Amino acid sequence: MAFITRTVIIVIACTLLLNACHKTPPAYTPPVHSMPSVDTTRYKGIWYEIASTPLFNDKNCYCYQLSFTDYPNYTLGKITCRENSATGPIDSRTMTAYPVPGTNHSQFKIDYLWPLQFDYWIVYLDKDYQTGITGTPDHRYYWIYAREPQISHKQYKKLLKIAAENGYTQKYLHNYQQCVNGRLVFPVKN
Numbered sequence: 162m163a164f165i166t167r168t169v170i171i172v173i174a175c176t177l178l179l180n181a182c183h184k185t186p187p188a189y190t191p192p193v194h195s196m197p198s199v200d201t202t203r204y205k206g207i208w209y210e211i212a213s214t215p216l217f218n219d220k221n222c223y224c225y226q227l228s229f230t231d232y233p234n235y236t237l238g239k240i241t242c243r244e245n246s247a248t249g250p251i252d253s254r255t256m257t258a259y260p261v262p263g264t265n266h267s268q269f270k271i272d273y274l275w276p277l278q279f280d281y282w283i284v285y286l287d288k289d290y291q292t293g294i295t296g297t298p299d300h301r302y303y304w305i306y307a308r309e310p311q312i313s314h315k316q317y318k319k320l321l322k323i324a325a326e327n328g329y330t331q332k333y334l335h336n337y338q339q340c341v342n343g344r345l346v347f348p349v350k351n
Contacts, residue, residue: 163203163324166320192327195282198265201236204283205229208306209243211348214333218300221245226342227306235259236269247338247345276332283325292316292325303329308347310339317349 210225219225222242230237236258243249258269271281283301285294292312296303305320308344313318321331338345 190300191326192301193282193296193327193329195264195267195284196286197267199267199283199286200290201229201231201266204266204286205231205236206308208293208308209310209339209348210337211305211307211312211320212336213304214302214329215335217333219350220304221248223338223345225337229258238271242337243324243340247256247340247343284327285320292320294320294327294329296324296327296329300328300330303327307348310341311346311350312348 200340205228207226209227210227213219216220219242221244223245226240226248227243228239228241230239238258239252240256240257242252244252254273257272258271259310260266261268261270267283269281271279273279280294283293284296285292287293288340290308292305294303294305295345303324305317305324307316325331336348339348340346
């Protein structure tokens with residue numbers, strides 16, 4: 162019984178701590194709109210994280226990638242990054258994404274840090290599935306992704322504008338340096 166009580170207390174404490182770490186969105190924010198539908202066959206594969214409002218364990222990541230593998234009832238996401246430098250140890254995490262019925266694979270429930278589950282919406286994809294924005298509908302977190310480790314300044318500004326139209330702020334946005342040919346590069350080309 163003591164083990165169960167201690168476990169419940171730890172889970173509650175962790176939940177309160179994670180909520181305290183959340184960024185508070187502005188008083189008014191426009192609603193987040195997910196894509197009308199997403200072709201999961203085109204969405205799967207490797208994406209480079211260009212920028213995001215980082216989770217507590219992402220701030221010292223370099224060469225940040227996310228790969229998606231599609232299964233009949235869920236999508237498996239594998240996050241990898243290098244800790245503290247381009248040659249640092251590899252940090253790898255897995256998340257399971259369950260599509261929300263009726264959203265045509267544009268909204269998911271994510272199991273990332275058990276027992277916590279969060280909403281993950283695909284907010285924007287360009288027509289070629291080369292750049293995209295994903296986020297949480299409460300505006301606390303969002304991610305800018307691309308199929309290549311660098312995007313143009315023009316593409317980046319366009320993605321920031323789309324994010325802002327969906328109520329996401331740049332206040333906590335963090336750009337992730339990517340690895341190209343064994344060296345670190347800024348994810349937005351000048």
